[in-house]
Amino acid sequence: MNNLNVKARKLLETKVVGVVIGFETGPTGIVRPAFITDPSKADTLIYDEHCTQNLAVYLTKPEVKKLGKIGIVAPLQVMRGIMMLISEMQITADDIIVLGISSKGELLEISDISVMQGLIEKSELSNPLKDKELLDKLTSLSREERFKWWQNELSKCIKCYACRQACPLCYCTRCFVEVNQPQWIQVQSNTYGNMEWHILRAMHLAGRCISCGECGRACPVGIPCHLLTMYLADETFRYFGVRAGTSDKMKSVLSVYDPGDKENFII
Amino acid sequence: MPEFEPKIVAFVCNWCTYAGADLTGTSRIKYSPNVKIIRFPCTGRIDFMLLLKAFANGADGIIVSGCHPNDCHYTSGNFHAKRRWIMFKELMDFMGIDMNRITFSWVSAAEGAKWAEVVNTTSARIKELGPYVSYKELVNRPIEEEVKNE
Numbered sequence A: 001m002n003n004l005n006v007k008a009r010k011l012l013e014t015k016v017v018g019v020v021i022g023f024e025t026g027p028t029g030i031v032r033p034a035f036i037t038d039p040s041k042a043d044t045l046i047y048d049e050h051c052t053q054n055l056a057v058y059l060t061k062p063e064v065k066k067l068g069k070i071g072i073v074a075p076l077q078v079m080r081g082i083m084m085l086i087s088e089m090q091i092t093a094d095d096i097i098v099l100g101i102s103s104k105g106e107l108l109e110i111s112d113i114s115v116m117q118g119l120i121e122k123s124e125l126s127n128p129l130k131d132k133e134l135l136d137k138l139t140s141l142s143r144e145e146r147f148k149w150w151q152n153e154l155s156k157c158i159k160c161y162a163c164r165q166a167c168p169l170c171y172c173t174r175c176f177v178e179v180n181q182p183q184w185i186q187v188q189s190n191t192y193g194n195m196e197w198h199i200l201r202a203m204h205l206a207g208r209c210i211s212c213g214e215c216g217r218a219c220p221v222g223i224p225c226h227l228l229t230m231y232l233a234d235e236t237f238r239y240f241g242v243r244a245g246t247s248d249k250m251k252s253v254l255s256v257y258d259p260g261d262k263e264n265f266i267i
Numbered sequence B: 001m002p003e004f005e006p007k008i009v010a011f012v013c014n015w016c017t018y019a020g021a022d023l024t025g026t027s028r029i030k031y032s033p034n035v036k037i038i039r040f041p042c043t044g045r046i047d048f049m050l051l052l053k054a055f056a057n058g059a060d061g062i063i064v065s066g067c068h069p070n071d072c073h074y075t076s077g078n079f080h081a082k083r084r085w086i087m088f089k090e091l092m093d094f095m096g097i098d099m100n101r102i103t104f105s106w107v108s109a110a111e112g113a114k115w116a117e118v119v120n121t122t123s124a125r126i127k128e129l130g131p132y133v134s135y136k137e138l139v140n141r142p143i144e145e146e147v148k149n150e
Helices: A002-013 A039-044 A055-060 A076-087 A113-122 A129-140 A143-154 A162-166 A191-204 A214-218 A226-240 B017-026 B048-056 B077-094 B112-129 B133-139 B143-148
Strands: A019-025 A031-036 A070-074 A096-101 B008-013 B035-040 B061-066 B102-106
Touching: A002 A019, A002 A039, A002 A070, A002 A096, A019 A039, A019 A055, A031 A039, A031 A055, A055 A070, A055 A076, A070 A076, A076 A096, A076 A113, A096 A113, A129 A226, A143 A191, A143 B133, A162 A214, A191 A226, A191 B048, A191 B077, A191 B133, A214 A226, A226 B077, B008 B017, B008 B048, B008 B112, B017 B035, B017 B112, B035 B112, B048 B061, B048 B077, B048 B133, B061 B077, B061 B112, B077 B102, B102 B112
Parallel strands: A019 A070, A070 A096, B008 B035, B008 B061, B061 B102
Antiparallel strands: A019 A031
């Protein structure tokens, strides 16, 4: 990834950006996100198959924003996150320089947002294969079995909200879950309250999920909570024919409507 | 043992279904007394969390009803609601919650007879399904059992 280091160094030296967000190897040899502000440190940036975290989550943080214009190492999922954040007016295209990474790990030249849109449209946008298999397995079960399966998974939840923190699109400064008049979601962890929380999270991401799977990876107890939002991402495509994060002009599915929407369950 | 009488909560919009239910009454049409009506300004106001809370507090069935498409008092509330219910229904089904217990309908202010029919069919269906035991068990799971799982 020499190109990446050269480009990052140039951007920092010429003061085009104030910070480059990417990955570096930490002291224990584990890949971690890096915030490079010093051009001489640009060589520590790496990109390999271990760099899975969705860095778009940092774009909305005030402590990152104040560093100036942001350069960001962006594989497909990050690009889609950026698209969603722009379409939801959380950042503007002028705030960021995208250091795009292709699916083969090569640096892409992304001069503006339309180039990025073209790249996203050419990519595979459905859910990752191993999640698809799990989803198929779950949908083939009976309803009672699914209920048991989810109850078992959700009973492990410790309500740490890592799924929320890791998600690039969960940027509300005051989350619904912190609203306590009335207390919508119980503070303590119990299976029913955990289920309410995960339903709430999935519904708030309905039509917005970019299928990066970061929530599931962030979960410390290994609940595959990304399946909920990914399932809804599939349903969004099935009903409304759109995938989130493909355009900077797109409105999220649940904030617009079409009088011709089809359903078959309302009598 | 007395026959099971389901608890049904109806979330209805002020402008159409509530007025429709009023008409059912003034037309002296008899319908199932199991339903408890909660009036909302618009179908678009009905948060999905309210449905979960209704189940959690002992409802066996739910009716959600509002103005027909294109008849919304606020022009677009029911269209937004429709998209939300499509997503909600799919998610609930995926998580294994019984969607046969929730009836979605459009009932206008002139459809007093339809309201009676919606309530009666829902009530009959819930009677057949019985109390929503699995959900109630989940809500009232004793703390000992929760801790045992860890």
